[in-house]
Amino acid sequence: MTKLISHQIHQSFSNMKMKEETLMEEKRVIKELEQGKELVNRLMNNLKNPSSKESNMRLISGILRSYENSIVMMSLDQKTLKRSPETKRMDPSNNKKRRTSDKKTSKKVKVCVGREQEGTSQLDDGFCWRKYGQKDIHGSKNPRGYYRCTHRFTRGCLAVKQVQKSDADPSCYEVKYLEGHTCNGNLLSTTKHSVSLFKEEERNIVPKLHHVTEQPEDISKHMKSEELMLSLDDLENKKEIFRTFSFSNPETENTTGWKNLMENFSPTTTSESGITNELISASVANSPTDDSCFSSLKNILDLSYDWSLM
DNA sequence: CCCATTTGACCACG
């Protein structure tokens, strides 16, 4: 009897602890978003008074960082709620090269990244990937590409992904992320302090700013590609997240806000499709260290663009 | 010349 009671007490105590942690997490997200909002305001001011000395690029970097951190926090939050207890595998001591067995601990993530970018069939998720193989997969029309992090050897980053064009919809790619980034490859140095709140491997598994659904391994194995496409529900979900992110001015709810913003930086961009690419090259020219930031920006724009199509 | 991609060989696993 007393055992039962003490067990219950213990239980509710740990429940409280969990709630407390979730609250903390929420507070962090809110704080992050408030910072982002503040930066947006400053950027708006800058655009009104071009005389200001503050660097627009820096502000945008900050805004993006704030978004990214918030998204990561939120997706992590959802994950930890859903996650089943990880099966801990002992490493096969005689494994020479293959890492197949310990890869089972990694998470499979399905990403659908809208339309194929003109010219590039390469999907940009903000990380630097190097292709190391391609394989025809029996039963699929399209081959599967195998990519690893560019910094595998320089920084010992073990991140790996597989990309396969969808049979059902050739404009769509199925991307599977295995292993997380440990390289911090594309993050600005300023982001380090805030994102280091999370376990590296978890933080990086989520490809930044893409729609992501996590598929249980056994299901995704047997699903047809069209079934792997994201559910509208999920899209709606992420959309909602982004709405929360959008500025208080309702006019900026959709992509026009971003577009207007962008045109201030790159007056030459006229066609819709040209915006992202030109912007990226421009930013590279201005400040090479910022290109990673803009590849993320590109993701945001891609996303917005996708949504507007739906 | 350096670096990334391509592609067939190789290997592990079921």
Next chain:
DNA sequence: CGTGGTCAAATGGG
């Protein structure tokens, strides 16, 4: 033995 994942030599672009 078939299949999927990785290696590494060959290739090609900048």
